[in-house]
Amino acid sequence: MTAGTSKLISRQKPTRLARITQHLKREWQLYLMLLPTVIWLLVFLYKPMYGLQIAFKDYSVFRGVAGSPWIGFEHFHILFENDQFLRALKNTVIMSAYGLLFGFPIPILLALMFNEVLNQFFKKTAQTIVYLPHFISSVIIAGIVITSFSPSAGIVNTILGWFGVDSIYFLTKPEWFRPIFIGTGIWQEAGFQSIVYLAAIAGVSPTLYESAVVDGANRWQMMWKITIPSIMTTIIIMLIIRIGNILEISFEMIILLYQPATYETADVVNTFIYRQGLQGGQYDFAAAAGLFNAVVAFILVMTANTISKRYSRTSLW
Template sequence: MLKDWFKKTAQTIVYLPHFVSSVIIAGIVITAFSPSAGIVNTILGWFGIDAIYFLTKPEWFRPIFVGTGIWQEAGFQSIVYLAAIAGVSPTLYESAVVDGASRWQMMWKITIPSIMPTIIIMLIIRIGNMLEVSFEMIILLYQPATFETADVVNTFIYRQGIQGGQYDLAAAAGLFNAVVAFVLVMTANTISKRYSRTSLW
């Protein structure tokens, strides 16, 4: 009973953030790291550590942002890979067990090679989205104090082009962003097709 409860709770914590708005996720993060009522500073207070306003510290922005991104997307990514693993023929594992293979050997010799096409396709897609870098989440979390570490191409376009009225700069930066993303996807797809015979097209 306890095992089932833990399993369902863990699945909910991991899967749910992907299906929740980025605004809500950002609100949870801001509340959690709040210097007055945030759970992180509350725990630090138990150990006699003064409250830290993490979201105004440039050195803390990257760890918080990366951790939030992992939490938000890990559930959906795991669903994709679990579906790919479910498609692997059970007879391969049965044969490996008969031959005396360990779980570690089965993972490296059967599971990973079998889901490699899925891994490659997901990698190519992520490369194409690499320059996006969760623009919405950065906009929701960053402040002038963290511009030096939080700024990416899209937030720069937003601040300088849209807010600053420099529409020519915004258009040029946006075009640059699109061209670089296109080149990255084409390069990754070409390399993948050449060496693994798996590609998007």
């Protein structure tokens, strides 16, 4: 560095500093407003990210996060030889994929159906009812599922009994877990998810329908030729986002519904982490599983965001 440039920098410094000081003097209130949120994010969300280093350490409670010795990728080596983890990873993807296959089209259908209802009272009532389960807690939903599928008194077995089928203890049967879990998810969320599509439909220009009527189109034709093509962008964006969130599965519901007898089909990555870490105390190992999950999920979500942004130029979420 020559004497000339350092002189220049030293001359610039006070002006820059002075500018910031002046800005702060005038706008300090804004920073004061932002401060609590920033501190909160640092303490409760960013500090745990620093704590993620235990995934590469032999963590001991007494030595703490920083004091525990590094062991490199050992937890990850063990993780990828752990049958339970691999099973959980497989189950996560399978359940998300089934959830997508059966759960994705239903909100679209519902929105299209709502749009065709002319009686506003009927429409409002129907919407009020189908949105409701979204607001009910997973514990209550699980309670309803457990009660309904109970072998002794549940309504499902009562109905099966009418047809001479013997009582089945559904929640202990691995082959029944996925249908019950996915069906519950659809029952709870399909109605509410239709809101996004209804909003998209509301944005379709009425002139399109008016000119279609003049051309003698019926409602069925208008739905296929106008409504569906008009909301295709929204459908594709939602699909990309759902695929991006494939590792995000509502594990709270799984924790409530699964039991050792159904781990085989029900155990997902987050329930595995919960059992190994929070119930079993293997914090470092479970954190490694969590880190793997979070990194893959992050990559998927960012990719999905980028694609959907390119597709629409305005990402929805």
